[in-house]
Amino acid sequence: MQRRSRILGELERDGTVRVSDLVTLLGVSDMTIRRDLQVMHREGLLEKVHGGATVRAEPSSLEPGFEAKSARRLAEKEAIAARAASLVRPGSAIAISAGTTTHALARHLVDVPGLTVVTNSIWVSDVLHRTAQEPVSVLLTGGLRTPSDALVGPVAIAALESLHVDTVFLGVHGMDSRAGLSTPNMLEAETNRAMIRCGRRLVVLADSTKWGVVGLSSMAELSQASVIISDTGMPAQVSAQLAEQCEELVLVSPGEPVPDDAEEA
Structure with a gap:
């Protein structure tokens, strides 16, 4: 999804993202952003924290799937x-x-x-x-x-x-x-x-x-x-x-x- 790719791009650039900033940047609701972050956290793409997300540090043996x-x-x-x-x-x-x-x-x-x-x-x-x-x-x-x-x-x-x-x-x-x-x-x-x-x-x-x-x-x-x-x-x-x-x-x-x-x- 293009919106989630944009979130990852912001995260990779800054190391952290805030829900409030993403709402303004992407023009969607607070609930939509929180739902995106929850899904991306489950997929191992980021670490969800209070009010936003941070880059997820990967162990040396972790192998993310192709998707x-x-x-x-x-x-x-x-x-x-x-x-x-x-x-x-x-x-x-x-x-x-x-x-x-x-x-x-x-x-x-x-x-x-x-x-x-x-x-x-x-x-x-x-x-x-x-x-x-x-x-x-x-x-x-x-x-x-x-x-x-x-x-x-x-x-x-x-x-x-x-x-x-x-x-x-x-x-x-x-x-x-x-x-x-x-x-x-x-x-x-x-x-x-x-x-x-x-x-x-x-x-x-x-x-x-x-x-x-x-x-x-x-x-x-x-x-x-x-x-x-x-x-x-x-x-x-x-x-x-x-x-x-x-x-x-x-x-x-x-x-x-x-x-x-x-x-x-």
């Missing part, structure tokens, strides 16, 4: 996905990990001809099968299904270990200078490490709220990324640090056009 994550940072994810799609050359072989931002990426690839896509995401596979305007070969790895709808484990890893792709597009749960790229699910981390190994180039898709979040298990160091695509909500000191640790950092703003000279993978 819960889909409501977060929609505009930023779309901008990141569009920029990532501009790196994909017709006829290339790519791998796409599970995640909500990579799901958005898949929607931007439906008119790229001649793609071969390896993925452990049911959602990515479904988008490409249902809506692709050009012929696309999709290899879905199989495996055990996680709460975030990633296919993981020995079956997925075995499929990935025999493959070689041009570029891996990786979504992450957390990004930190010491922990690197991480996820709360150990099997997903192991599967994503196998996916990273099968690619010549790693492109990371992570909105700015992922910085400082540390999941239970690390997948890769920041220095392994050829490109990290995030948004301009990233604090200047953080973006400077990221730029030093990866080969290239790209920051996008929601609604901005993708440059015509964006490099293709």
Whole structure:
């Protein structure tokens, strides 16, 4: 729902929201806002407090479901996905990990001809099968299904270990200078490490709220990324640090056009 996405945006910007401020901002009743906050609290999207809500601190092993994550940072994810799609050359072989931002990426690839896509995401596979305007070969790895709808484990890893792709597009749960790229699910981390190994180039898709979040298990160091695509909500000191640790950092703003000279993978 657009109203709840707006509430999350305000919360992520300020760290806290007040019911009275949201009533004025969104032009709805006090009861409507309180009901929204109650639903979002039950879904694990925020911490409801007296008179409003605060950001919910996530334990390192907590794994939000796909639907819960889909409501977060929609505009930023779309901008990141569009920029990532501009790196994909017709006829290339790519791998796409599970995640909500990579799901958005898949929607931007439906008119790229001649793609071969390896993925452990049911959602990515479904988008490409249902809506692709050009012929696309999709290899879905199989495996055990996680709460975030990633296919993981020995079956997925075995499929990935025999493959070689041009570029891996990786979504992450957390990004930190010491922990690197991480996820709360150990099997997903192991599967994503196998996916990273099968690619010549790693492109990371992570909105700015992922910085400082540390999941239970690390997948890769920041220095392994050829490109990290995030948004301009990233604090200047953080973006400077990221730029030093990866080969290239790209920051996008929601609604901005993708440059015509964006490099293709």
